[in-house]
Amino acid sequence: MESAKVIAICNQKGGVGKTATSVCLGVTLANQGKKVLLVDFDPQGNLTKGFGYRDKTAYPYSIKDVLLNEVFKKKIDWHNYILNTSENVDIIPSNIDLSKIDLQLASAMSRENLLKRFLVEPKKNYDYIIIDGNPSLNLFTINTLTAAGSVIIPVQAEPYATDGLVDLLYSINQIREELNPNLEIDGIVLTMTDARTNLSKHIVSEIRDLYGDSINVFKTIIPRSVKAAESVLAEQSPIKYAPQSEASKAYANLTKEVLERNGEGITKARPKLIK
Numbered sequence: 001m002e003s004a005k006v007i008a009i010c011n012q013k014g015g016v017g018k019t020a021t022s023v024c025l026g027v028t029l030a031n032q033g034k035k036v037l038l039v040d041f042d043p044q045g046n047l048t049k050g051f052g053y054r055d056k057t058a059y060p061y062s063i064k065d066v067l068l069n070e071v072f073k074k075k076i077d078w079h080n081y082i083l084n085t086s087e088n089v090d091i092i093p094s095n096i097d098l099s100k101i102d103l104q105l106a107s108a109m110s111r112e113n114l115l116k117r118f119l120v121e122p123k124k125n126y127d128y129i130i131i132d133g134n135p136s137l138n139l140f141t142i143n144t145l146t147a148a149g150s151v152i153i154p155v156q157a158e159p160y161a162t163d164g165l166v167d168l169l170y171s172i173n174q175i176r177e178e179l180n181p182n183l184e185i186d187g188i189v190l191t192m193t194d195a196r197t198n199l200s201k202h203i204v205s206e207i208r209d210l211y212g213d214s215i216n217v218f219k220t221i222i223p224r225s226v227k228a229a230e231s232v233l234a235e236q237s238p239i240k241y242a243p244q245s246e247a248s249k250a251y252a253n254l255t256k257e258v259l260e261r262n263g264e265g266i267t268k269a270r271p272k273l274i275k
Helices: 018-031 046-050 063-071 096-100 102-106 111-118 139-147 165-178 198-211 226-233 246-261
Strands: 005-009 036-040 089-092 128-132 150-156 184-193 217-223
Touching: 005 018, 005 139, 018 036, 018 046, 018 089, 018 128, 018 150, 018 184, 018 246, 036 046, 046 226, 063 096, 063 102, 063 111, 102 111, 102 139, 111 139, 139 165, 150 165, 184 198, 184 246, 198 217, 217 246, 226 246
Parallel strands: 005 128, 005 150, 036 089, 036 128, 150 184, 184 217
Antiparallel strands: none
16 A cells, blocks of 8 residues: 555634544545545644544544654554444544643654654555644644645635635645655635525635635535534434535535546445445
8 A cells, every 4th residue: 555645634714624524535435445544733633532532531542642652753553543434434533632742742852753653654555635724823733734645625605715724724834845855735615505605706806816726726616514413413423414415416416526636537336344
């Protein structure tokens, strides 16, 4: 197996569909027969909870332990950090404990490279590693972008959608210059749109006009979906919970675009396992 493609899903604004994009892209890639690891790098742990791991005492390690064990050079087999799901994706979980280790990381040597160092072995065992980034521009985000080969930026089709986007793009350029010269932007994906409103149409048009000449803006537009919110309560991905919803179909199209950017094509969906 070749080294995994590592994709960061980043936007420092919360509530833009970052976790839904991470989950849906990961599950849809898995349904295409890809071996996928999802890394939850958000202290809220919504990706982790969405797969049913709500109690942090139910698993021995989280992304917090990944970072601290790298700092203190405590060697633990990387498989021990992995949680399996019923949707053919593996996850490295996160919870609120992640927010408590800022000071411990601040003085660490090569603190920007902690996640990158850890992923050396997992990258040999997966086709895609998708990192659900932290909703702020901090050391966790720097680690995410330093470890990634590319970044997808979800932008919500709401007023002030571009607020902070300039800062994020500046940070990406800084990471390129100082830490990760090979970091690419796969594109901006517009999320939570409502085709019935002029506002959504305006925001979509504005993003394409502002950035379309310099950054790929995915053709696929992700609609707002009640089913996506319901899926969290069902402890399933939106893809499994409502496979025929417009949002699930849109994420399937987004996955097709991502695969095409990586020189791959869509295959027939992998048959579901009978349990």
